[in-house]
Amino acid sequence: xxxxxxxxxxxxxxxxxxxxxxxxxxxxxxxxxxxxxxxxxxxxxxxxxxxxxxxxxxxxxxxxxxxxxxxxxxxxxxxxxxxxxxxxxxxxxxxxxxxxxxxxxxxxxxxxxxxxxxxxxxxxxxxxxxxxxxxxxxxxxxxxxxxxxxxxxxxxxxxxxxxxxxxxxxxxxxxxxxxxxxxxxxxxxxxxxxxxxxxxxxxxxxxxxxxxxxxxxxxxxxxxxxxxxxxxxxxxxxxxxxxxxxxxxxxxxxxxxxxxxxxxxxxxxxxxxxxxxxxxxxxxxxxxxxxxxxxxxxxxxxxxxxxxxxxxxxxxxxxxxxxxxxxxxxxxxxxxxxxxxxxxxxxxxxxxxxxxxxxxxxxxxxxxxxxxxxxxxxxxxxxxxxxxxxxxxxxxxxxxxxxxxxxxxxxxxxxxxxxxxxxxx
Numbered sequence: 001x002x003x004x005x006x007x008x009x010x011x012x013x014x015x016x017x018x019x020x021x022x023x024x025x026x027x028x029x030x031x032x033x034x035x036x037x038x039x040x041x042x043x044x045x046x047x048x049x050x051x052x053x054x055x056x057x058x059x060x061x062x063x064x065x066x067x068x069x070x071x072x073x074x075x076x077x078x079x080x081x082x083x084x085x086x087x088x089x090x091x092x093x094x095x096x097x098x099x100x101x102x103x104x105x106x107x108x109x110x111x112x113x114x115x116x117x118x119x120x121x122x123x124x125x126x127x128x129x130x131x132x133x134x135x136x137x138x139x140x141x142x143x144x145x146x147x148x149x150x151x152x153x154x155x156x157x158x159x160x161x162x163x164x165x166x167x168x169x170x171x172x173x174x175x176x177x178x179x180x181x182x183x184x185x186x187x188x189x190x191x192x193x194x195x196x197x198x199x200x201x202x203x204x205x206x207x208x209x210x211x212x213x214x215x216x217x218x219x220x221x222x223x224x225x226x227x228x229x230x231x232x233x234x235x236x237x238x239x240x241x242x243x244x245x246x247x248x249x250x251x252x253x254x255x256x257x258x259x260x261x262x263x264x265x266x267x268x269x270x271x272x273x274x275x276x277x278x279x280x281x282x283x284x285x286x287x288x289x290x291x292x293x294x295x296x297x298x299x300x301x302x303x304x305x306x307x308x309x310x311x312x313x314x315x316x317x318x319x320x321x322x323x324x325x326x327x328x329x330x331x332x333x334x335x336x337x338x339x340x341x342x343x344x345x346x347x348x349x350x351x352x353x354x355x356x357x358x359x360x361x362x363x364x365x366x367x368x369x370x371x372x373x374x375x376x377x378x379x380x381x382x383x384x385x386x387x388x389x390x391x392x393x394x395x396x397x398x399x400x401x402x403x404x405x406x407x408x409x410x411x412x413x414x415x416x417x418x419x420x421x422x423x424x425x
Contacts, residue, residue: 010051012036025062028053058251064259065414068100068406069248076331080248081105085335088244093213093402094118096247100406101181115212121186122207122216126156129187130204133194142195142394143280147273149191154269157183161267170412171265177412181405184268189213192398193220196391214240217398223386235385238339242381245332245374246396248403253284255407268408275404276397282319285393285400288379291320292389295348295355304351304358312364320376321359332374336381343384352376 006019006026019030032050055061070079078085081099088096094114098106106114132152133145158164160180169176190207193216197204200222207216218224218231218239225232248255257278258271279285294316298307310316340349356372359365382392 008034010034023065028061058256063251063256064407064411066250066407066410067103068403068410069250071250071331076329078249078331085245085331089241089335091244092240093243093399096244097185097213097402097405100248100402101409116209117182118186118189118213119207119209119211119216121182122190123209124183125153125187125190128156129153129191130194133191134198138198138201142199142391143276145195145198146188146191146276146394146397149194150187150269150273150276153187153191154267154273157269160269162265167265170267174413177409180268181409184272185213185401185405187269188272188401189217189398190220192394193217195394196221196223196387199388199391214243221387234342238342238381239385241339242336242378243399243402245335246378246399248400248406252400252403253278253281254397254400255404258404259407259411262408262411265412268405271408272401272404275400276394279393279397279400285375285396287319287375288382288392288396289389291352291376292348292379292383292392294319295351298351298355301351301354304355308355308358308362318355318359318370320379321365321370321372329371330373333372333377336374336377339381340377340384343381346380346383349377349380352380 002021002024004021006021008017008019009015010017013036015034017034019026031053034051036051053061068081070082071077080088080096081103083099083105088099091099092111094111095106098104098110098114129149129152133149136145136148154161160169160183162169170180193207194204197220202222205219205222205224207220211219214236215231218236223232223235224230254275258275261271261274262268282290298304307316308318311318352372356376359370365371378396379389379392382395383389387395
């Protein structure tokens with residue numbers, strides 16, 4: 001039963017309050033009714049807004065209702081729009097984008113139409129974006145180049161910025177919202193390709209109207225066979241499968257930061273820029289890059305016991321281990337490991353597997369529910385495909401953009417519906 005009533009008696013006033021429980025949650029705003037007498041020296045008791053809910057890090061706070069994905073850390077379950085990972089294992093990027101953003105798994109004609117629209121939007125990205133990115137040194141950090149590209153793209157389409165044109169263009173126009181999603185997803189792919197090719201000092205290959213999202217992404221990024229000029233089908237399949245696993249993960253930081261920006265009713269490119277900045281840190285997508293560097297520092301299996309001791313003493317951090325949503329093993333991990341079977345093994349991958357073996361036998365990690373998450377092994381998928389370590393966070397965003405845009409669209413629609421209901425009261 002997910003609904004009911006929470007009865008609270010305030011020991012300070014002996015007053016009794018009834019707080020509604022809806023969908024196994026209570027509204028923080030309802031606690032404002034609980035007020036202290038307003039006397040005494042503690043100014044916190046004199047806040048007119050009533051009792052506040054203190055939750056550092058949002059460890060147990062919901063900020064929005066969403067139907068996009070669902071995770072159950074107790075059972076190790078992750079669903080996208082009700083579909084399990086097993087059911088979606090063969091899905092392409094276009095399948096997942098349609099499912100998350102528009103709420104239904106596409107028919108073949110819908111999938112082809114979406115592919116065609118994305119390719120057309122990629123071709124519409126102005127050359128000014130390429131010029132801006134390539135004006136910077138190719139040693140510039142990838143996400144800094146991504147931010148440059150996205151900002152330049154946004155400057156080329158000022159008519160899409162609500163404050164500059166129509167403040168309501170995304171509030172009551174579904175067509176505008178859907179077109180904005182397509183523009184943003186396509187623009188990110190092009191910017192990513194420009195950045196990847198610039199970092200490698202190779203010519204940028206423009207997108208093709210006949211390729212899929214992933215095929216264009218690989219081609220623009222220079223991830224092609226030097227003779228055939230086409231992406232390796234096995235590596236393309238590995239990226240596709242990991243994209244399905246990485247498409248969304250609820251209110252992760254990239255989505256939360258995007259929605260904070262969306263609360264001003266701005267455009268999705270601005271929201272994506274916020275997501276890129278938040279993903280940079282070593283506690284989010286930057287964890288994949290940090291995990292690789294930490295493994296390189298350990299060196300050999302002989303260094304694992306000393307490293308784990310330093311982790312337990314708080315002197316070092318084991319990036320890619322533990323997850324705020326899962327107290328058991330991350331359900332995506334075994335799927336990631338199955339992808340790695342199709343890629344060449346490396347010394348660092350074997351070292352990571354040895355770390356998991358050692359940690360799984362250690363009471364410190366077991367008692368705290370610390371297990372590898374998708375980042376711990378996911379970084380090897382990207383390096384196995386051919387991405388440089390520094391490009392991993394940007395490559396992950398090329399996948400997570402599905403969830404970011406799905407949440408932006410959902411937020412815009414729910415905000416409009418909420419506003420309409422409020423006006424009708």
